[in-house]
Amino acid sequence: PPRIIAVANQKGGVGKTTTAVNLATGLSCVGKRVLIVDLDPQGNASTGLGLPRAARGGGSYALLLGSESLGDVVCETGIEDLSIVPSTTDLAGAEIELIDLEERTQRLARALAPARRIYDYVFIDCPPSLGLLTVNALIAADSVMVPLQCEFYALEGLSMLLGTIERLRQTHNPQLEIQGIVLTMYDGRNKLSGQVAADVRGHLGDKVYNTMIPRNVRVSEAPSHGTPAMFYDHRCAGSLAYMELAGEMLRREAGR
Amino acid sequence: PPRIIAVANQKGGVGKTTTAVNLATGLSCVGKRVLIVDLDPQGNASTGLGLPRAARGGGSYALLLGSESLGDVVCETGIEDLSIVPSTTDLAGAEIELIDLEERTQRLARALAPARRIYDYVFIDCPPSLGLLTVNALIAADSVMVPLQCEFYALEGLSMLLGTIERLRQTHNPQLEIQGIVLTMYDGRNKLSGQVAADVRGHLGDKVYNTMIPRNVRVSEAPSHGTPAMFYDHRCAGSLAYMELAGEMLRREAGR
Numbered sequence: 001p002p003r004i005i006a007v008a009n010q011k012g013g014v015g016k017t018t019t020a021v022n023l024a025t026g027l028s029c030v031g032k033r034v035l036i037v038d039l040d041p042q043g044n045a046s047t048g049l050g051l052p053r054a055a056r057g058g059g060s061y062a063l064l065l066g067s068e069s070l071g072d073v074v075c076e077t078g079i080e081d082l083s084i085v086p087s088t089t090d091l092a093g094a095e096i097e098l099i100d101l102e103e104r105t106q107r108l109a110r111a112l113a114p115a116r117r118i119y120d121y122v123f124i125d126c127p128p129s130l131g132l133l134t135v136n137a138l139i140a141a142d143s144v145m146v147p148l149q150c151e152f153y154a155l156e157g158l159s160m161l162l163g164t165i166e167r168l169r170q171t172h173n174p175q176l177e178i179q180g181i182v183l184t185m186y187d188g189r190n191k192l193s194g195q196v197a198a199d200v201r202g203h204l205g206d207k208v209y210n211t212m213i214p215r216n217v218r219v220s221e222a223p224s225h226g227t228p229a230m231f232y233d234h235r236c237a238g239s240l241a242y243m244e245l246a247g248e249m250l251r252r253e254a255g256r
Numbered sequence: 257p258p259r260i261i262a263v264a265n266q267k268g269g270v271g272k273t274t275t276a277v278n279l280a281t282g283l284s285c286v287g288k289r290v291l292i293v294d295l296d297p298q299g300n301a302s303t304g305l306g307l308p309r310a311a312r313g314g315g316s317y318a319l320l321l322g323s324e325s326l327g328d329v330v331c332e333t334g335i336e337d338l339s340i341v342p343s344t345t346d347l348a349g350a351e352i353e354l355i356d357l358e359e360r361t362q363r364l365a366r367a368l369a370p371a372r373r374i375y376d377y378v379f380i381d382c383p384p385s386l387g388l389l390t391v392n393a394l395i396a397a398d399s400v401m402v403p404l405q406c407e408f409y410a411l412e413g414l415s416m417l418l419g420t421i422e423r424l425r426q427t428h429n430p431q432l433e434i435q436g437i438v439l440t441m442y443d444g445r446n447k448l449s450g451q452v453a454a455d456v457r458g459h460l461g462d463k464v465y466n467t468m469i470p471r472n473v474r475v476s477e478a479p480s481h482g483t484p485a486m487f488y489d490h491r492c493a494g495s496l497a498y499m500e501l502a503g504e505m506l507r508r509e510a511g512r
């Protein structure tokens with residue numbers, strides 16, 4: 001059955017965009033039809049998939065404000081079975097504009113309803129905050145994927161995020177669950193990485209994927225070529241880890 | 257003369273908190289009286305300076321909403337000449353609460369006015385967004401310090417940030433200028449870092465500090481001990497770079 005997954009964490013720079021882009025690409029490579037919704041005003045996922053600013057149309061802003069329907073705003077990425085609703089600079093003003101609208105927290109959920117008939121997976125790349133954009137994503141989603149950088153500050157924000165997810169589950173979206181926690185930018189040479197990973201596994205058990213994404217410079221080079229790491233360098237450690245993560249995610253889904 | 261500096265960049269994880277904490281510490285070590293205002297609901301600067309959650313008082317939330325004055329919310333850090341207005345979890349709801357208030361964009365500017373009589377420098381650590389909290393900081397500030405991670409995605413967001421600063425200079429704060437751009441997490445071994453650094457210097461010239469902050473694991477270990485890198489390991493490359501940055505900043509100020 002189709003699944004809408006919010007990729008969220010209010011801590012900045014933890015690998016939300018990188019995970020959304022590369023995991024979505026990995027799943028499309030094994031024949032799943034995948035849509036990415038770029039809900040970050042920075043538009044990194046759109047850039048990371050090579051969409052020039054001038055060719056993004058109304059994007060996720062028009063979808064949220066209801067001026068266009070899903071079919072009008074979906075763009076192709078040039079990668080088979082992978083499409084995107086890009087982000088435009090208008091999105092920076094969306095949170096203030098949404099405040100006065102009816103059902104301001106359910107707009108994305110309504111707008112994405114048709115996606116379930118077309119795609120196997122929808123990934124929503126969230127901005128680094130718990131404002132109205134991320135709240136819309138959490139209410140539209142079936143589950144949340146939480147990229148967690150193996151750093152101390154990133155650990156600190158986890159309880160705030162899990163608290164917000166729990167609150168929205170009770171007030172707006174009873175089916176919302178944790179898809180999984182992905183440890184990112186893991187560096188085996190430094191003991192802090194290992195301590196954070198052990199700490200998170202100790203608290204959250206098998207909600208944490210076995211697959212860890214290593215810090216790997218090829219991953220951070222790929223966006224400047226407008227292509228996912230998997231296409232930029234499919235043999236690098238980062239690409240292999242994201243393929244492995246796609247496999248682990250599918251295996252867990254099959255075992256549900 | 258006293259100077260209020262907003263440490264801002266809507267791109268997440270670029271080193272805003274690390275720069276605010278370590279630069280403020282460096283300046284206090286050379287006899288400047290420094291205040292940090294933690295305006296990020298995550299509260300990383302408060303944690304990085306060892307303030308337990310239970311001992312934070314009303315914090316920056318009370319200051320913004322006007323329920324307490326500056327003197328009531330300032331806390332000591334245990335470091336001579338360095339004080340902090342901590343962040344509390346209430347701050348997560350502040351943006352929505354501010355929307356309906358009078359002068360919602362000038363509240364921090366008014367609240368920090370008394371700071372000019374007490375401190376030589378005030379650093380405001382901003383969250384990773386351009387919402388009402390960061391707008392309040394940019395209107396309260398004399399200048400903006402922009403930490404910029406030497407990565408492709410971080411470069412993409414710079415023009416959006418500079419555009420917002422320019423707009424606020426015209427509408428709300430005519431004196432607002434760029435204090436400087438700090439290149440962070442520079443890794444000489446990878447060519448992407450060098451390309452980004454050269455690109456930024458090419459566009460922005462001497463607005464970019466000569467001092468670059470190297471990627472250094474001791475810097476990311478320090479917050480788990482509740483202390484700045486300078487006190488955790490004053491000989492590490494990261495601490496030395498922040499001392500150098502403090503020196504460069506003071507030298508530039510003297511030359512103005």
Ligand SMILES: Nc1ncnc2c1ncn2[C@@H]1O[C@H](COP(=O)(O)OP(=O)(O)OP(=O)(O)O)[C@@H](O)[C@H]1O
Binds near residue numbers: 223
């Ligand atoms: N495994 C990795 N190895 C090396 N660099 C990485 C890796 N994952 C992400 N990066 C780089 O780290 C930076 C932060 O990653 P990314 O932008 O995906 O995080 P984010 O959580 O989406 O950030 P934001 O909070 O700003 O949206 C980027 O420059 C990215 O290229």
Ligand SMILES: Nc1ncnc2c1ncn2[C@@H]1O[C@H](COP(=O)(O)OP(=O)(O)OP(=O)(O)O)[C@@H](O)[C@H]1O
Binds near residue numbers: 153268471473476479
């Ligand atoms: N020079 C450095 N070397 C190594 N690690 C660093 C360095 N500077 C910052 N870090 C680490 O990188 C991560 C991001 O830095 P930091 O939290 O200061 O960024 P930020 O811009 O404040 O993030 P946010 O956008 O979430 O507020 C932290 O885990 C921090 O410890």
Ligand SMILES: [Mg+2]
Binds near residue numbers: 016125
């Ligand atoms: Mg992102």
Ligand SMILES: [Mg+2]
Binds near residue numbers: 272274300382
């Ligand atoms: Mg921060």
